[in-house]
Amino acid sequence: MTALGLFNYWAVIFLMMVGFYTLIARGNLVKKIIGLNIFQTSVFILYITMGKIAGGTAPIFVKGGEDVSYSNPIPHVLILTAIVVGVATSAVGLSLVIRIKEAFGTIEEDEIQDESL
Amino acid sequence: MVEFVDIALLVLLGITAFSIIRQKNLFAAVMMAGIYSLLSAALFVVMDAVDVAFTEAAVGAGISTILMLGTLALVGHSEHQPQHRPILPLFVVILTGAVLVYGTLDIPPFGDASNPVHHHVAPHYLEESEHEIGIPNVVTSVLASYRGYDTMGETTVIFAALVGVLLLLSLGPRPGRVASNGRATTTVRERDKAVSEEGMEEAQGDTLQVSDEENTLEDTNG
């Protein structure tokens, strides 16, 4: 597994930058939230990658397995809760988008700016 | 074999993410986001994080997609062509990415058991959990017992998020009643809010001169 080196981290950075680009370059608010979700998931992958031990197994004890090495459970716990919190906060963002649509009649950033001038 | 699966999944994730940006139809983008979540769940299984994979598959590909689709049903599903050139964002993104890649050069290699991250409290959890808590799944014992405060905080955050959603969507003026001129349908409870919104629009100098008359009308009614 060490042959992989830093590939996972670079892939994570690529995904992170794709999400970041969607967030700053696109004017559509729903697209921005999708970009935020891509970014968020890349952070999850970063954490889980750090917790992985080569040749390890999931941190659930097996009977009689004294010499089994387990992957680090702490990142798993952190990310497990972060996923559910992430969807809850996305819901808040999406409801803000709905209210913006009702108030301005559009969810495109530049049109909202024109309207509020 | 594991390396191969890992690389394949990461490449697929990259392709999916890239096609999400290229996609102009938001329905398609949301479905791609669901696929992205499911692929990342598969990656978590490869990385031994079965609990996380379970959650990601249920939340990311299930509930999250439904919420996005529900939003699209309300706000429409076409994205406009961006007006400005994407040069500046591209520059910012490439610069940030380059700095982050430079930062990874110091990171200890992937999967090494001697990495510092594995030498703090993790060994304690893995060795003592069986005697102190007595359940085989270490993730559950850390989640519920060792880091119970943390989980309680997360539960409270979820509850707070629900309060926010309800305040935004369930209590405000109903759609179509304030925006169009059907003011008669506004109930007494929602009137105060509607009036204050009108006040805001007036202050912005919009074409809502009728609002004063309507206010007096409503005052006599109420």
Place this chain on the structure above:
Amino acid sequence: MDDRVILRVGAKILIPFILLFALYVQFHGDYGPGGGFQAGVIFAAGFVLYGLIYGLGNVKRVLPPQAVYICSALGVLLFAGVGYVTMALGGVFLDYGVLAHDPEHGQHYGILLVELGVLITVFGVMVAVFYAFAGRGRVET
């Protein structure tokens, strides 16, 4: 609606198993992958599926919004309540060892109750958010 026979019958067959699977995930979480967060989401998914196929009005008759709101607060209260009970029994906040004579059994009870609190909150929040989004009606522009 008659042209969706496959969806309606399929959902009717699937929903009991989804709910049962959620309970399995909840109570098997100590021994395998699973726990309150996953179980809550899956349990909510059963009701969301019912709402998608049979309409919001029907699912609200099965599960009134008031009940869902109460659920989402009740779970947090249960979680914090376990913490206060452990304090009252002489331990520190969320130290489940004092819940039974044998600390290990106490941990079992504590984790069971706390996971139940997480299940109830996550279930309530997910269904309530679905109600809020689905009940918003189309915007007139």
